[in-house]
Amino acid sequence: MNFKKTKNRITVGLFIPCYINQLYPQVGKATLEVLERLNVNVVYPSGQTCCGQPMANSGYESESIGACHNFIKNFKDFDYIVTPSGSCAYHVKKHYDIIDQTDEVIKVRENVIELCDFIINILKIKNVGAKFPFKVGVHKSCHGLRGLRLGSCSEIVGPSFSVIDDLLKEVEGTEIMELTRKDECCGFGGTFSVVEEAVSVKMGKDRIQDHLDNGVEVITASDTSCLMHLEGLINRNNQPLRVLHIAEILNKSIK
Amino acid sequence: MNSREKILEKIKTNKPSLLELPKIDKDIFVDVNENQLSKFKKMIEAVGGNLLTLNSIDEIIPKLIELFPLAKNNYSHIIEASGFSTIDISEIKKPQELDDLDVLVLEGEIGIAENGAVWISEVNLIIRVLPIITTHLVLVLKESQIVATQHHAFEKIESSDFDYGIFISGPSKTADIEQSLVIGAQGALSLTILLI
Amino acid sequence: MSHSKAAEIFNKNENKVNWHDKALWFVRHKRDNAVHQVLEWEKLRTLGSGIKAHMLSNLDNYLIQFEENAQKNGIQVHWAADGDEHNRIVHQILKDGNAKKVVKSKSMLTEECHLNPFLEAHDIEIIDTDLGEYIVQLAKEIPSHIVLPAIHKSKEEVDELFQEHLGTKPCGGDPKYLTNAARKHLRKKFIEADAAITGVNFAIAETGGFVVCTNEGNADMGAHLAPIHIACMGVEKLIPKQEHLGVYLRLLARSATGQPITTYSSHFKRKREGTQMHIVIVDNGRSEQLSRPDFRASLHCIRCGACMNTCPIYRRSGGHSYNATIPGPIGSILSPGIDLKKHSSLPFASTLCGSCSDVCPVKIDIHTQLYKWRQIITKETPQPKLKKASMKIMGDVFANPKKFERIGKIARWSLRNLPKSVINSKPNIWGRSRDLPKGEKESFDDWYIKKNKDEQ
Numbered sequence: 001m002n003f004k005k006t007k008n009r010i011t012v013g014l015f016i017p018c019y020i021n022q023l024y025p026q027v028g029k030a031t032l033e034v035l036e037r038l039n040v041n042v043v044y045p046s047g048q049t050c051c052g053q054p055m056a057n058s059g060y061e062s063e064s065i066g067a068c069h070n071f072i073k074n075f076k077d078f079d080y081i082v083t084p085s086g087s088c089a090y091h092v093k094k095h096y097d098i099i100d101q102t103d104e105v106i107k108v109r110e111n112v113i114e115l116c117d118f119i120i121n122i123l124k125i126k127n128v129g130a131k132f133p134f135k136v137g138v139h140k141s142c143h144g145l146r147g148l149r150l151g152s153c154s155e156i157v158g159p160s161f162s163v164i165d166d167l168l169k170e171v172e173g174t175e176i177m178e179l180t181r182k183d184e185c186c187g188f189g190g191t192f193s194v195v196e197e198a199v200s201v202k203m204g205k206d207r208i209q210d211h212l213d214n215g216v217e218v219i220t221a222s223d224t225s226c227l228m229h230l231e232g233l234i235n236r237n238n239q240p241l242r243v244l245h246i247a248e249i250l251n252k253s254i255k
Numbered sequence: 256m257n258s259r260e261k262i263l264e265k266i267k268t269n270k271p272s273l274l275e276l277p278k279i280d281k282d283i284f285v286d287v288n289e290n291q292l293s294k295f296k297k298m299i300e301a302v303g304g305n306l307l308t309l310n311s312i313d314e315i316i317p318k319l320i321e322l323f324p325l326a327k328n329n330y331s332h333i334i335e336a337s338g339f340s341t342i343d344i345s346e347i348k349k350p351q352e353l354d355d356l357d358v359l360v361l362e363g364e365i366g367i368a369e370n371g372a373v374w375i376s377e378v379n380l381i382i383r384v385l386p387i388i389t390t391h392l393v394l395v396l397k398e399s400q401i402v403a404t405q406h407h408a409f410e411k412i413e414s415s416d417f418d419y420g421i422f423i424s425g426p427s428k429t430a431d432i433e434q435s436l437v438i439g440a441q442g443a444l445s446l447t448i449l450l451i
Numbered sequence: 452m453s454h455s456k457a458a459e460i461f462n463k464n465e466n467k468v469n470w471h472d473k474a475l476w477f478v479r480h481k482r483d484n485a486v487h488q489v490l491e492w493e494k495l496r497t498l499g500s501g502i503k504a505h506m507l508s509n510l511d512n513y514l515i516q517f518e519e520n521a522q523k524n525g526i527q528v529h530w531a532a533d534g535d536e537h538n539r540i541v542h543q544i545l546k547d548g549n550a551k552k553v554v555k556s557k558s559m560l561t562e563e564c565h566l567n568p569f570l571e572a573h574d575i576e577i578i579d580t581d582l583g584e585y586i587v588q589l590a591k592e593i594p595s596h597i598v599l600p601a602i603h604k605s606k607e608e609v610d611e612l613f614q615e616h617l618g619t620k621p622c623g624g625d626p627k628y629l630t631n632a633a634r635k636h637l638r639k640k641f642i643e644a645d646a647a648i649t650g651v652n653f654a655i656a657e658t659g660g661f662v663v664c665t666n667e668g669n670a671d672m673g674a675h676l677a678p679i680h681i682a683c684m685g686v687e688k689l690i691p692k693q694e695h696l697g698v699y700l701r702l703l704a705r706s707a708t709g710q711p712i713t714t715y716s717s718h719f720k721r722k723r724e725g726t727q728m729h730i731v732i733v734d735n736g737r738s739e740q741l742s743r744p745d746f747r748a749s750l751h752c753i754r755c756g757a758c759m760n761t762c763p764i765y766r767r768s769g770g771h772s773y774n775a776t777i778p779g780p781i782g783s784i785l786s787p788g789i790d791l792k793k794h795s796s797l798p799f800a801s802t803l804c805g806s807c808s809d810v811c812p813v814k815i816d817i818h819t820q821l822y823k824w825r826q827i828i829t830k831e832t833p834q835p836k837l838k839k840a841s842m843k844i845m846g847d848v849f850a851n852p853k854k855f856e857r858i859g860k861i862a863r864w865s866l867r868n869l870p871k872s873v874i875n876s877k878p879n880i881w882g883r884s885r886d887l888p889k890g891e892k893e894s895f896d897d898w899y900i901k902k903n904k905d906e907q
Binding site for chain 3: 016018020021022023024025026028029032044046047048049050052054055056057058059060061062063064065066067069070095142143145146147153154155156157158181183184185187188189190191192193194195196197198199200201202203204206228229231232233235236
């Protein structure tokens with residue numbers, strides 16, 4: 001599929017979360033490549049670090065202020081700040097009220113947007129030209145789901161929708177498998193994964209079993225934090241599942 | 256300062272500035288295409304009750320005898336069912352004396368389609384403990400007394416001044432033992448609606 | 452004991468965790484079925500939240516109005532600043548009435564005040580008549596759930612308990628047989644009771660009346676037989692008008708158990724002739740919570756327990772692991788307000804998934820409040836030096852791109868080169884049950900810089 005246009009290319013700033021940058025760079029690569037293939041002009045400001053979540057969620061908001069300022073500095077000039085992480089986008093939107101609300105800060109908080117949300121709602125594209133003939137289970141990461149409302153959740157009475165499902169439905173050969181508990185938390189929760197290790201592990205195991213029970217071959221999500229936790233369990237227990245970020249699936253292009 | 260003063264003073268100091276009281280528009284909660292009578296019947300079953308339809312109140316005594324052939328201690332204040340009563344309520348000095356009541360037949364005032372609840376106020380209860388202490392409860396209701404939702408029921412009783420009233424939906428129940436539903440906890444073991 | 456320690460112990464028995472988790476998930480599932488049948492359910496929640504928020508902003512006036520109307524109706528109204536005063540007031544009423552045998556229906560407030568041990572120490576028999584509460588009372592435990600107090604007990608455990616205390620025959624945990632045994636035993640208690648204590652689900656300022664909701668009929672059985680009825684309520688149980696009950700009665704049972712309404716919704720306005728009716732209004736920290744803008748909305752709570760049923764952590768750790776009268780998500784935002792140090796682990800017993808906030812019928816922003824309590828706890832209670840230090844270091848590293856790059860490189864190198872035995876050694880809690888990711892040679896940054904150089 002050829003999306004190349006000469007006029008009207010959208011320019012975005014790409015934010016790569018700290019642990020993707022260091023531990024899962026392939027997710028960052030896939031995100032960049034998908035966006036470029038969709039004719040987006042992607043700018044990756046150097047000097048990125050972290051959105052500040054790890055400290056803030058642990059109760060140390062004040063220690064995250066340096067990270068917040070660094071984020072604002074890097075992204076204040078962009079109309080869209082795209083990130084392959086629902087939790088980072090949510091954190092900036094919801095919790096950046098701890099720094100002075102200058103025009104720049106307000107603009108950045110409004111303009112940060114999760115990857116799938118950006119593709120569906122800004123680019124208005126559903127079919128990105130990908131092929132991935134596998135049975136896929138979607139883990140509905142909580143911050144993206146109930147935080148950013150990237151999809152309907154089972155608790156709320158209302159119409160069904162999901163930006164990640166919309167994209168996956170158009171991927172050639174992909175079969176989305178239905179889970180028994182459609183949007184239960186995976187149990188990562190940042191430092192929760194260590195502070196409440198027993199429950200965190202049990203929650204992760206239960207999620208994985210749900211996918212296995214329903215014939216899933218590949219687990220995907222819009223948050224690598226969830227996937228890191230699930231993959232850690234899958235690898236330790238030698239379970240027959242692959243784990244890929246949604247960007248990696250969308251990047252499996254039809255050649 | 257006594258506790259009352261202390262508490263009120265603290266609340267006055269700590270409360271936020273006055274927020275608006277939202278208005279309730281009960282019409283948005285009603286599906287105009289829904290048949291409330293059928294819904295009521297369905298909900299009675301769903302909450303563990305039985306519903307039977309009578310053509311007129313005159314059918315009541317034969318129906319009660321059919322439903323409860325072995326009942327010994329019965330009471331109803333409904334005139335047409337007085338022949339079914341075996342207890343003279345004016346003789347009852349203490350409510351505890353009603354411990355062995357088998358069947359109680361009361362007149363319901365409002366029925367609610369959304370949850371199968373029936374409203375009875377004190378004037379139709381005679382003695383408050385009656386519907387609780389009886390083994391079997393029968394409520395007589397007219398079809399015309401059925402409303403769609405709880406909001407509509409409160410609209411109906413808005414201007415009535417009752418000392419006590421109760422909404423009863425189905426027989427008493429509990430699921431406190433491993434979530435297994437058991438019909439018949441402390442209150443009545445069964446509830447029958449006689450719809451006219 | 453912190454929640455995490457208690458949860459670790461609970462998780463040693465995986466079968467029990469699975470059983471407890473499934474039981475509560477089933478209740479959440481019933482709730483979903485029930486609410487999906489209500490047209491405009493979300494608007495109903497908004498009303499539930501808005502009415503309570505308004506009520507709290509005018510609470511003192513509504514309390515005065517309520518008291519005035521209740522007194523006009525012949526009800527005696529008492530005020531208790533804290534749990535101790537509440538207990539003394541209740542005891543005095545019982546003493547004055549020569550009441551020695553008391554039956555009580557479900558009241559989390561009386562749990563909060565520790566009423567039972569107080570009365571028992573004064574030689575008053577007090578029987579909890581809600582079946583779940585009765586089971587827990589016989590077992591000498593506290594409830595593990597505010598609506599399903601004995602959810603942590605298997606039917607076999609109840610069978611043994613009843614054999615011991617009620618003389619029932621072994622029945623393989625047959626719920627019908629056991630419930631019937633309780634019915635017979637408790638009926639006697641009701642008949643003999645000198646006084647009945649109930650909770651209050653909703654108190655109506657406009658009328659001076661109050662509503663008590665049960666499925667079993669135990670509140671009514673108690674109140675309509677005994678010559679003294681004492682109703683205990685927290686100040687936040689108030690609602691302005693009778694018509695508002697339409698909203699709350701439609702929200703409560705559906706959220707709690709998935710029923711459209713509880714079997715009995717009893718409206719008390721005036722007492723029976725020849726009897727006494729008392730209301731005890733209790734503060735016990737609520738006026739203090741009212742002063743906290745971030746946490747005030749927790750006072751909307753109508754005690755439905757939906758947040759507990761949906762919480763993946765509650766389901767897998769059990770109510771007792773919270774070590775608080777009210778456990779689970781709502782308990783974790785109420786309890787720190789009462790004793791910050793004792794309950795400092797509770798707001799961290801959460802992944803902030805937000806499910807609780809979305810099932811809450813009165814739209815309490817529970818997950819946001821959990822986050823906010825964390826900020827307060829790290830500042831106002833003693834924190835482990837290591838945690839404080841590592842957070843400071845992290846903050847510093849993440850503020851500085853060059854430092855971040857350097858640390859990242861070291862982390863990746865370690866993951867790539869250190870033997871698994873070192874990586875997954877004791878201090879690495881993550882490594883107990885999970886592998887860590889491989890350490891890639893290049894970070895995304897490295898790759899991007901290289902890519903740009905190549906493309907030039």
